[in-house]
Amino acid sequence: AMAANGYTPEEVVVAGGATRSPLWLQIHADVAGVPFKRTKCADAPALGAAILAAVAAGCYPDVAAAVAAMVHDDSVVHPRPEVHALYAAPYAAYKATYPALKALMHQQGRQGGSAVAAKDAPPGPGPQARICPSLLAADQGNLAGEVSRMLAEGADWLHVDIMDGHFVPNLTIGPPVVEHLRSQAPEAFLDCHLSCSNPAGLVDGLSKAKASSVTFHTEALGNDVVAAAALAARIRSLGMRAGVALKPGTPEEIVFPLLDASPSAVDMVLCLTVEPGFGGQSFMHSVLPKVTALRRRYPGLDIQVDGGVNPLTAAAAAAAGANVLVAGSAVFGAQDPASVIAALRDAVIGAKEQMPWLAPLLCQPQMLSPRS
Numbered sequence: 001a002m003a004a005n006g007y008t009p010e011e012v013v014v015a016g017g018a019t020r021s022p023l024w025l026q027i028h029a030d031v032a033g034v035p036f037k038r039t040k041c042a043d044a045p046a047l048g049a050a051i052l053a054a055v056a057a058g059c060y061p062d063v064a065a066a067v068a069a070m071v072h073d074d075s076v077v078h079p080r081p082e083v084h085a086l087y088a089a090p091y092a093a094y095k096a097t098y099p100a101l102k103a104l105m106h107q108q109g110r111q112g113g114s115a116v117a118a119k120d121a122p123p124g125p126g127p128q129a130r131i132c133p134s135l136l137a138a139d140q141g142n143l144a145g146e147v148s149r150m151l152a153e154g155a156d157w158l159h160v161d162i163m164d165g166h167f168v169p170n171l172t173i174g175p176p177v178v179e180h181l182r183s184q185a186p187e188a189f190l191d192c193h194l195s196c197s198n199p200a201g202l203v204d205g206l207s208k209a210k211a212s213s214v215t216f217h218t219e220a221l222g223n224d225v226v227a228a229a230a231l232a233a234r235i236r237s238l239g240m241r242a243g244v245a246l247k248p249g250t251p252e253e254i255v256f257p258l259l260d261a262s263p264s265a266v267d268m269v270l271c272l273t274v275e276p277g278f279g280g281q282s283f284m285h286s287v288l289p290k291v292t293a294l295r296r297r298y299p300g301l302d303i304q305v306d307g308g309v310n311p312l313t314a315a316a317a318a319a320a321g322a323n324v325l326v327a328g329s330a331v332f333g334a335q336d337p338a339s340v341i342a343a344l345r346d347a348v349i350g351a352k353e354q355m356p357w358l359a360p361l362l363c364q365p366q367m368l369s370p371r372s
Contacts, residue, residue, distance in 0.1 A: 013037045013071065016044035025077040031087050033079050040074040047071070127302050129348035130324040131341050132157040132191055134306070136172065137328030143177065144184035150331070153338040154345075157189040157212070159306065159326045164196040167220055168277035175205030182210040189213070193245060193306070195276045196220060200231050207238035215243030215270050215304075218254055225257045229265045232258065243268035243304070248275060252290045259298055267302060268324065269294055273317070274307030283308030288320040295321025311343040318351035 011034055019025060019038045029036040041047045051066045060066040133155050138146035147158050160178060165171035178190060189212045194202060199216035206214055214235045221227040232242035244255055244266045258265040271291050274281035284307070294303055305317040306326035314325055325344050334340045 009034055011035045011037055011076075013039060013073070015039040015042055015047055015071075022077070026080075027087070029077045029079040030083055033081070033084065035079065036077045037073045038075050038077070040072045127300060127323040129345050129352075130156040130302070130304075131344045131348075132159040132304075132324060132326045133331040133337070133341070134159040134161060134326050134328035136161045137332040139332075143173075144181055146332070147181055147185045147188055150337065151185065151188060153331075154341045155331075157191040157324075158185075159328075160190055160192045160211075162192055162194050162196060162202065163277065164198075167197040167217065168195045170195075170277045175202060175209045175211075178206060178211050179209035191215070193243075193270065194220075195245075200234070203231070203235055203238065207240060211240055213241035213243060213268070215245050215268065217245045217247070217276075219247055219250060223250070223254050225254075228255075229258055229261070232265045241267040243270055243302075245270035245272060245276075246290070247272055248284050248287050252293050255294075256297070259301065264298075264301075268304055269301060270304040270306055271322070272307050273305055273309070273313075276307075281308055283310075283313040283316075285313075285316060288316060291317065291320040291322050309344070311340060311347065314344045314347040315351070318348040323348050323352075 012028075012032065014025070014028075014036055015038070019042055025036050025038060039047065047070070051063060051070055054060050054066045054070065055063055060069060131154070133150045133153075135143055135146065135158060138150075150158060158181075160181070161172055162174060162178075163170045163172045178192060181188065181190060190210075191213045192206055192211045192215065194214065194216045196202060196216075197220055199214075199220055203214060216228075216231060216235075218228055221231070228244060232244070235242040242265070244258060246252065246254065246269065252269075252271075255266070255269055259269070271287055271294070273284045273287045287305075291303055291305065294301060302324050303322045304324035304326060305322040309317060309325050309327040310330035314327070317325060325348065327340070327344060330344075331337050331340050
């Protein structure tokens with residue numbers, strides 16, 4: 001704004017409580033692209049009052065002279081051009097909060113204050129937290145009862161693993177069981193994950209069973225983007241949501257063409273944090289950079305994480321950008337499943353509030369060490 005009006009500062013001198021935070025200073029220097037100088041006197045009101053009083057008392061001929069004599073630099077925080085681009089995502093989110101203040105700002109203006117006109121807020125919220133107990137860890141002899149129990153405990157979706165014994169070594173249920181679950185729980189969102197070599201062969205049966213969502217593995221299609229887009233379109237044409245799953249070792253770039261299509265070819269990306277096949281495995285933190293890359297590139301996308309999820313690992317998954325969490329043993333093995341589901345949901349909500357985009361910035365060298 002300053003540059004647009006013909007003024008380009010070479011540096012910014014700041015005082016006040018916020019200057020006690022090296023992080024605050026570094027962020028503003030990085031974004032503005034100019035050095036930020038912190039004054040020795042951090043009490044901005046007191047410093048300003050002292051300057052005006054000194055001029056009024058005749059100690060200095062004008063404010064500029066008083067500032068030159070009384071304001072002393074304590075330290076300088078230099079901008080880091082190499083990280084400037086990393087602030088694009090949090091800055092966009094920050095700007096999006098401004099329109100929410102439109103009514104209040106206009107009210108203040110009518111009361112005699114001043115306010116810059118705000119634009120209308122963009123429609124629609126960001127991706128919601130979805131907690132999905134995995135039926136792979138449920139009582140296999142009472143799946144319908146387990147579905148009802150999880151819904152009563154606060155689950156959003158029920159995750160249904162369908163495995164063919166070929167794509168993965170395990171063999172589980174198929175469309176007939178999904179159809180039975182639907183008949184017993186008409187209101188349930190049945191999120192079907194196909195770990196199968198021929199996912200297309202199950203789509204019609206799952207449509208008949210009234211599945212809510214079908215997620216297939218891109219690896220099962222040889223990572224063929226055209227085949228994946230066609231299968232996703234087929235799933236959607238039958239009234240179900242379409243998702244694509246990635247094994248831990250599959251790079252996220254594989255699905256970029258599907259997500260860059262207009263409209264997006266899929267509704268969700270599942271990032272497995274264990275090798276598919278069996279429950280109860282340990283969470284693979286090495287998958288989280290994949291989640292972060294997807295979230296940065298597609299802010300509104302449903303990103304699902306499945307494998308080793310519990311209240312502790314959920315915090316890491318959510319901070320990376322996941323909003324749909326699948327948990328099996330952690331929920332079904334708990335004495336109080338409702339509290340576990342609530343903890344998982346809180347992890348997602350808390351991560352959204354903490355702006356996870358700052359994580360890579362905090363990892364930069366000398367982030368908290370202003371140079372003077």
